Amino acid sequence: MTFLDFLEKFPTEEHIIQHFINIRYAGNVTCNHCGSDEVVRRKDKKKVFRCASCRNDFSIFKDTMFEDTYTNLRKWIYALHLFINGKKGISALQLQREIKGSYKTSWRMLRKIREAMGNKGDVSAQFLSIVEMDETYVGGKPRKGNKKNGQPQEKHKRGRGTSKIPVIGVVSRNSQQVHARVALPNKEGKKLTGKQLMAVLDEVVHKSAVVMTDEFTGYDFLRKKGKHVHLKVDHTKEYAQGIIHTNNIESFWATLKRGIYGIYHHVSAQHLQKYVNEFCFRYNNRNTNMMDLVLFQSIYK
Numbered sequence: 001m002t003f004l005d006f007l008e009k010f011p012t013e014e015h016i017i018q019h020f021i022n023i024r025y026a027g028n029v030t031c032n033h034c035g036s037d038e039v040v041r042r043k044d045k046k047k048v049f050r051c052a053s054c055r056n057d058f059s060i061f062k063d064t065m066f067e068d069t070y071t072n073l074r075k076w077i078y079a080l081h082l083f084i085n086g087k088k089g090i091s092a093l094q095l096q097r098e099i100k101g102s103y104k105t106s107w108r109m110l111r112k113i114r115e116a117m118g119n120k121g122d123v124s125a126q127f128l129s130i131v132e133m134d135e136t137y138v139g140g141k142p143r144k145g146n147k148k149n150g151q152p153q154e155k156h157k158r159g160r161g162t163s164k165i166p167v168i169g170v171v172s173r174n175s176q177q178v179h180a181r182v183a184l185p186n187k188e189g190k191k192l193t194g195k196q197l198m199a200v201l202d203e204v205v206h207k208s209a210v211v212m213t214d215e216f217t218g219y220d221f222l223r224k225k226g227k228h229v230h231l232k233v234d235h236t237k238e239y240a241q242g243i244i245h246t247n248n249i250e251s252f253w254a255t256l257k258r259g260i261y262g263i264y265h266h267v268s269a270q271h272l273q274k275y276v277n278e279f280c281f282r283y284n285n286r287n288t289n290m291m292d293l294v295l296f297q298s299i300y301k
């Protein structure tokens with residue numbers, strides 16, 4: 001959606017309310033308490049309906065990301081538009097400039113949108129046939145004098161064995177979907193274990209799938225377990241050996257890191273999964289109407 005499309009589609013708050021009613025109630029508002037469709041919109045409060053059956057008032061935004069908001073809905077939708085369409089996301093500071101609100105409001109809006117993005121899980125079906133698995137290491141402050149275009153330079157050792165936070169990811173070549181999990185420090189220290197890698201694989205990958213990884217010895221567990229056919233590419237020898245490569249997951253990591261270092265600058269381990277979900281959402285839904293999907297996922301009950 002371009003900015004002009006946005007203006008045309010949502011010229012007033014009422015257009016947004018109607019759009020949301022279509023998404024949440026398929027066009028016909030029913031009572032949040034008893035389910036009756038005998039409801040009347042209140043004239044004094046535009047977002048509130050009164051139920052003729054149970055006599056309760058309810059807001060169409062109850063249990064959604066718009067609950068308790070005083071921010072104009074057009075600002076919300078515009079924020080959503082910017083957040084979704086920016087490949088790397090948008091910072092609270094950038095959003096504040098765009099919508100002319102307070103920093104705190106922008107920050108809260110982004111947090112809520114990000115929550116909605118991660119609300120329904122990141123993949124719609126199991127990964128079949130060929131999957132690529134890899135890990136990356138995120139975090140730590142960019143080192144001084146080691147920046148290029150505002151991004152920290154990749155370390156040659158790719159972070160393995162450093163204090164950065166590992167993120168484990170799988171891409172399905174078939175469905176072009178990604179699934180990624182932050183691996184928080186385990187009992188064995190910060191080293192990634194086969195168990196952690198396997199757990200991520202088990203969440204989304206069908207047991208018949210062929211798994212492609214790089215030469216990292218952590219993936220040797222795959223052969224030992226015998227659950228999957230495992231093919232390795234040795235990056236020290238060549239970049240890719242025919243179909244044996246991990247290019248898709250590596251390009252996802254590149255986007256994730258550009259976003260985290262370039263837009264968000266620093267993300268703590270505790271919150272990293274939410275940002276990872278944001279980038280998974282954009283990647284997995286790049287061919288769908290992301291705006292409507294976020295609105296739909298922002299309904300929590």
Ligand SMILES: [Zn+2]
Binds near residue numbers: 032
């Ligand atoms: Zn009712």
